[in-house]
Amino acid sequence: MKKNRIPWMLIAIALAFTFNPNIAIIDPLPDFIGYMILSFALGKLSMLNATLDEAKHAFEKAMIVDGGRLLAIIWIFGMEALSERSTSMLVWCFVFAVLEGIFLIPAYLKLFKGLSELGDFYQSSSIHARSLKSRSSYTEKIRNLTVVFVCFKAFMTVLPELSSLRGGSSLDGTSSGSLYRYIGVMRGLCFIPVLVFGIVWLVKLIKYFKRLSLDCELNSALVDSYAEKELNHSGIFAKNYVKTACWFVLIASVLTLDIRMEEVNMLPDVFVIALLIPALIYFGRTVKIKTVSIKIFMPLYAVASVISHLLEAYYIDNYTYNAMNKDTTAFFVYFASVAAVAIQGVMFICLLSALFKEIKTVITQHTGYVQGKELNVEGSEARIAEVHKEINKNFVCAFDFAMLYVISDVVYALYGAFYAFMNVNLGFLNVVNLGFGLAFVGMMAKALHEMRAAVDIKYMLE
Secondary structure (H helix, E strand, O other): OOOOOHHHHHHHHHHHHHOOOEOEEOOOOOOOHHHHHHHHHHHHHEEEEEEEHHHHHHHHHHHHHHHHHHHHHHHHHOOHHHHHHHHHHHHHHHHHHHHHHHHHHHHHHHHHHHHHHHHHHOOOOOOOOOOOOOOOOOOHHHHHHHHHHHHHHHHHHHHHHHHHOOOOOOOOOOOOOHHHHHHHHHHHHHHHHHHHHHHHHHHHHHHHHHHHHHOOOHHHHHHHHHHHHHHHHHHHHHHHHHHHHHHHHHHHHOOOOOOOOHHHHHHOEEEEHHHHHHHHHHHOOOOOOOOHHHHHHHHHHHHHHHHHHHHHHHHHOOOOHHHHHHHHHHHHHHHHHHHHHHHHHHHHHHHHHHHHHHHHHHHHHHOOOOOOOOOOOHHHHHHHHHHHHHHHHHHHHHHHHHHHHHHHHHHHHHHHHHHHHOOOOHHHHHHHHHHHHHHHHHHHHHHHHHHHHHHHHHOOOO
């Protein structure tokens, strides 16, 4: 029972990533991380209820949509004109508010509907329980409160940005009659009520899932049902483990992209490690992983990324690019940051190579013919090997783009030196670097998708 317990509190922890207000398009505590955690927290329950399985997939879609904020941030802060930036901020805030309504509200409704169905099918003293003075159950109350909170949070995020709808503007992007000059105050006034509402919602949510975790009858029945499925359908679990691990790897790949504000990367690559660890855990549930090289390169990559980020931020805060011409300390700090970027890139390539070796093992053991329909004919092994080779080609291509991405990252890190010593503005290198980064992420997405599809095909009869 302890091994197969239902992770109710993990669901609450996942939703803790979604309670905080957004500051315009920026989400200080990214919601997509919460949706990702929620997706695999629902893994066991999704095998016991079709509606919860739909909710799991719905949150995966919401995760992809919310992850698009990173690209929107690149778009907005890549604009030099403040007037265009403010208008673009309004547009993207409105777009994501609408998308949240389209994807997130149905996901929550399916989540609580699925929980209600569990209460109908299994003996439970918590799901349909209600207070003496209420006609609605605790599940219905938290469902309604969640929908109201999602709508309120989206509305209060867009509201202050409406101040950018003005007539004329001056050279600095403001106008004498424009409310946009008070945008900071208005965002703060909208931030506070959402934060208070979010805390209230989160506290009630934690109480609700704690109540479910203490329902012994329900949990015992769910664990017994899950154990029966686990015993009879091992392929289902292999598919789910690989799928979950692939999501972690894909999000980790996205986080390697540099989101720069005032020339400083706002997402240090140390966050990549935080996602690769659970990815390896889930891959390790399907194959025996040799993690020696990964254990070596993961901390080295994390340390290099932190040092690189700190040196870059220190130089930007204390010096200009021209300072390295006159100040010896500025010169050494700048090239130390470039060296850190180069070392970080080498560690990234080594880590990626070690990760791909483990993924190759997953491909070898969990792709091929449909299990239960193996054909013992001449040449079948060769054809399976060809299938494995085709899947591996995508990862080889992703690795090649990663190499180009790292090289362009180092070249872009030298941007200031070109400007200071040669008076050459190579700002386009940022676009080149981002292009290789997006190509790497796109190829990783393709490779992981095809591997997942091949695993699904092998175990399609379960």
